Amino acid sequence: MTLLSARDLAIHNRLHPTALDVQAGELVALIGPNGGGKTSLLRALARIEGASGVVAVDGEDIDEAPMARRRQLLSFLPASRDVTWPISARDVIRLGLDRDDEKRIEEMVSLFELGRLADRPVNQLSTGERARVLAARALVGNPKLLLLDEPLSNLDPYWVLHFLEIFEAAAEAGHMVLAALHDLSQLDRFSRALLIADGRIQMDETPAKLVASERFEEIFRISSANGRWAIRKPADPRSLP
């Protein structure tokens, strides 16, 4: 069932008109070289800046939805982990809800193992700890579409795997997860991968097919040799994209 349908998404100079359909239960990775447009696509989907086009989740136009409804449809986790104010971790999670739901907040506190940290001001936590709090904020409202920018950075290996399990569980429950990734080591955990470069979706494949393709190596300017990645040396430097 197509749950997300985006048409003519465009941001001047950064994202060319793009269409995207995502089914319920899909776990989608957005990969691509730095500055290629991963974040721009996520921001356009989250209706963050004056992006043109239409984004519909479950048939509802996001631009038309009031705040309470938007929270049920989508949530956005930015790559920045900064919070200026000394708000407690538990209260930061609470900001993800329209109405207080102590039980749901406690669920998030235990899912992200924040018990000991829950009452500490979030701006005094380490970056990795703050990443957990902010992810809990993004998930607490149980939105249909999760737009996550670099959700796995700043995490230690345990938490990388734990986050992936949480995303998989969300997908199994029928949600859609779109995550921009820098590190490709966990790509095989995703059900679908979009390769984004020069402001366009260049490829839309399963991770295995995508990584094996010539186009992937071309765009990332790397190639696989003896099971390891190496920098691709172009024959003629002027032929760089």
Add this chain to the structure above:
Amino acid sequence: MRLLLVALLVLGAAAHLLLPLTPLREAQAIDPGLADLILIELRLPRTMLVLGYGAALGVSGAALQAIFANPLASPDISGASSGAALGAVVGGYWLGLTQPLLLAACGAAGALGTLALLVTLAGRKADTATLLLAGLAIALAAGAATSLALALAPSPFAFYDAFDWLMGSFTDRSMSQAVAALVPAGIATLLLLRRSRALDLIALGDDVAASLGIRPRRLAMEIIALSAIAVGACVAVAGAIGFVGLVAPVFGRQVSRGHPGKALVPSALIGALLLTIADLVVRAIPLDRPIPVGVITALFGTPLFLWLVVTMRRRVTA
């Protein structure tokens, strides 16, 4: 905590209205109507102004700090108060305006001009040093321009006249002056309070707020315009009073457990309470000439400000 604040504020307001008691008692002995006259014509406008101006400073300080994501942004540090003073001086001594409401509008326009300049110079997400330096430069320029406007004013008494008022004074303000300041300030304050939820959400970053349908740029413009109206109208009538707008939100956020938006209401209460206390102190000092109330807030505010700077530095280095 909020109840305690309200109780303290009611107590402070009552003290401000009734103290000193002796003139009231003496008037009462002569004619009960005279005592009422003193209370309603002389003291009530002053008490209303003190409470309203304090609340406006607290709310605008808290809102500006929330939208600039910086605990040092406030009407005085950003140069808004100085800009309002300049606007009121130009309106009063150069344009010859005498209508309190028109002067209040001049004050608001001056504050708006300086805040717009600050956003243009420093940007909304400026780091603390840039924000402070840009605000300082604007405040100094506005202060110099105010002095110049007074020195060159058609009236030879302008400078002498304006001295007391510029540092903040509530002495001998009429009901019509109080109304001229408090109606625009009150409306702007209420509109600011309606934005407290959005200001809490913007603490998660502009992008998260925008994904929920808040327009951060528009919100910033609204906060700046409303703060300028709230503070500017009060400055035009009672002069520029420093530090209340900076310090009240610091305590306000203690009440709101760090939430910048939920801190708006407690900041208003605390701002009103602080200014009430400052004006009670001014009246309690037995001098022939009244001390400008801004002197008192600066005397108490400066150490608090320094403490804030030191704790912020510690947090940054920690």
